[in-house]
Amino acid sequence: MTRSIRIIENMLHDLRVRVVNKLRRTSLRQMESFSKGDIYTKISQDTVTISQSAFFLVNIVQALVMVVCCLLYIAWLSPGAFFMTVIGIIIAISIYWGHRQKLVRDMAEMNKKEGEIVEAVCDIVEGYKELYGNQKRNEGVFKHYSGLAEESRTVKVRANDTFILEIMFTQIFFYLLIGAVVFILPEIVPTYSVVVIRVTAAILFIVNPLDIIATTAPLITRANSALKNIYDLDDVLTAPQTDADRPFQAPSQFLNFQEITGHSLQFTYRDAENNPLFTVGPFDLHLMRGETVFFVGGNGCGKTTLMKIICGLYQLNSGELRLDGQRLEQNNYQDYRELFSVIFSDFHLFDRLYGQEEVDPTTVNNWLKKMDIAHKTQFSKGRFTHTDLSTGQRKRLALIVALLDDRPIVMLDEWAADQDPQFRTFFYETLLAEFRAAGKTVLAVSHDDRYWHLADRVVKMEYGQLARNLYGASTSQNETCQ
């Protein structure tokens, strides 16, 4: 028993690790298409359901072995009794199967509802500030949550009713079976009376295992449905894998690149039905190592999307990127991505320096001083003592983490937007100059027109197109829209 449970737990562990491993390497577009609640439910709750059912699954296997042995014994004693018992079991299984389909449907619905409930709870937790001061919105979110919880309860109650019905049915079936072999069979088969006691004993022997099978089968159905959810996620994640199966070997083969060129680059957001929503490009691109380029333009014109295209987070729909003339292919895209230290406006701040374990704590603490947050957080034992900082301070910390990677290209999406005027000036006038002196290429989305003169070029975007260079000449031909 313990060995079997260990086998199931090992299998589950491997499956979960495999799915999370795929998840961390899937394309950004696919990640954006998932609902958080759905992923959390599948990876945590569904695996718990399977774990909890492991014990019962082992029990069911033991019970099945017992039933088969007893049936063989009954067959040896009396083919008539065996025939009757098997017919009875087949009828019972058919009726159970009818219920099972209903149970499977209820389980699928229950899982969907649980995912939606997790999403609603995330809304309450993450949107707390927006809700606390707005009673009407607060009530609205809670009503939505309560509605989902109510629907989930209805489905659960319905599933439990089916479950209990099955157990009752199984018990009635056993009594009918025993009654048939004890009272009816002797009337039909005259020679049967000789073995009736032994057949009855054998049937009594399989009552308990059959009971175990009947009562635990719905749990197994539940576990099966949970397993299907995880396998579905596993399957979905298989298709759009990019170059992730090739382990990346640091340092990047492009570390010493001199120029990045793009020709007819284009990317389109599409909805679930594949209808186009917004297109960036087609445009040509030319970036020289060590350049500081600002990308500017109105809200929604495509600056962030452009950044995601340039740093390789979005796969191009058409066009090609080249580094020093070498075309980027699936097998070297990761090398390309490794050139960038990126901070988007919706960045995530890890509380420890994953992948940078060998970093010197003094270097990190010096950076904290330089960024004027050393009085708020310290780097100690491989992690930051506090990450509960103000938005501007969190961005400074994110910049430190990005710079510690020491990559040749620094990409910042409206990084300075949340900085106070003093630090904003420090960023544009001092930090950017230091990046330039260190030979870094800086690609920054900026709305601070006061500082645009500090860039080598300022490129304006309009409606998904690179409109023109507002400031500074392109290093070769202008980036052009086509």
Ligand SMILES: Nc1ncnc2c1ncn2[C@@H]1O[C@H](COP(=O)(O)OP(=O)(O)OP(=O)(O)O)[C@@H](O)[C@H]1O
């Ligand atoms: N994940 C997405 N799925 C579908 N459409 C998207 C997605 N992200 C952005 N868009 C659309 O693409 C367009 C460009 O968005 P993007 O975030 O690139 O603009 P932006 O110039 O960075 O805007 P802002 O200055 O407001 O940050 C927008 O119209 C937006 O609706």
